Amino acid sequence: MWSPKRWHPAFLPASPPPFKIHGVNYSISSACATSAHCIGNAVEQIQLGKQDIVFAGGGEELCWEMACEFDAMGALSTKYNDTPEKASRTYDAHRDGFVIAGGGGMVVVEELEHALARGAHIYAENRWLRRNL
Known part of the structure; x- marks a missing residue:
């Protein structure tokens, strides 16, 4: 689906020629x-x-729809809402989810x-x- 906030799928194969980039091209x-x-x-x-x-x-652009989906799955960190700077704890034994970002x-x-x-x-x-x- 194309919108002004997204690249059209045709952009990928159309972008290399002006820059003289050749070879395989896929997403x-x-x-x-x-x-x-x-x-x-x-x-x-x-x-x-x-x-x-x-x-x-x-x-990846962060959008509220995606944030809501991850929140509904219970995938986002909630234990550290009062101290968000401590929420991203990838390998910590006390982690409770991830911090979404774009x-x-x-x-x-x-x-x-x-x-x-x-x-x-x-x-x-x-x-x-x-x-x-």
């Missing part, structure tokens, strides 16, 4: 794990020799030799990829 949708899946697929494309460089990432990010995943050849600054190296199938 993935897997709820909270979408961005991680996009990065994992980028790593796989490079490991398989199908691409040298991939832009991967994602984003945001986005993009990374450049690149084959190491390709990156070195163009003089890229290497921020991190992927040593392995693990998925539950």
Whole structure:
């Protein structure tokens, strides 16, 4: 469904040509794990020799409908409503849910030799990829 607040699905395949970006071009949708899946697929494309460089990432706009759905499921933290700065406790034994937020990010995943050849600054190296199938 398109709205002024969302990108039309046709934007994805139409956006690379003005920037002279070529190669595979698709989107993935897997709820909270979408961005991680996009990065994992980028790593796989490079490991398989199908691409040298991939832009991967994602984003999510926070909307009240989504917040209401997670609240109805009991998935949001409520124990720390009086101290919201303490509510996000991912690995804490006393966690009681997650703190909903919107945001986005993009990374450049690149084959190491390709990156070195163009003089890229290497921020991190992927040593392995693990998925539950």
